[in-house]
Amino acid sequence: MRLSRAVPPVAVTTGLVLTVIGLSGAGTAAHAAGGAGHYTLTKAADAFTNTTKVVRWAPCTRIAGVTRTHVIRYRINPAGQRGRVTLVQRAVAKLTAASGLTFHYVGTTSYIPHFDSHGFLAAAQQQRVTGVPFVIGWAFEGSGARHSNLLTGTEAGVGTISWKSSSVSQLRIVAGAVVIKRGGTAALKPGFQAGGSIGTLLLHELGHAVGLQHVYTDIGQVMYPIIGPGSPAGYAAGDRAGLAKVGRPAGCMTTPSSPI
């Protein structure tokens, strides 16, 4: 996991958390204490309140007495395999069910999320090129066409977010990306199965893309950093408790979003 943050000289904070996941072919010691306390949130300085807040998407806004659901539009880069579109949509449906966040699939893209030259998610470029704040795709590790420099080393996937706040806008995620490594998931089972599946890997990276971080003490949670024989098929109790903290149960934002 890498965690970095940049604070511009004006009253705006921008952050990025990059979280990565490794694949293990071997069984990992289980510390499956279970329980709803097993989640880790991302927290950051909020320039609107001058306090530390949980980093999350706006599930909705409530401004001047009007409540509106915030729709997080997303695209998928399936790298030529149409079945991945369906797989991602199924994963996002599970994320929606657990978090109350609202997502809307608007189509495929050839765009591959990546770091800019400063080591931050190229969020503004991603928004400009794709027209959406959230992209989920497949890529090879590295740089150049069909590659993503978000992927490094042994990780099978990466989930990353960029957030922002200002004196007039509460802290919130403004961009997200999930990249699954092409050629890096051969050890995983298809679909959504317990014991290490591509579906669980997607749920893990989607968890990062809504602000969850790793849980190191409970192999029975999707947010444990290794997807393998001890992994659940879907979000477990701790995951769900965390997703509620970053989802609609956490309440609407009362300020408009800043531009990316």
Ligand SMILES: [Zn+2]
């Ligand atoms: Zn991870």
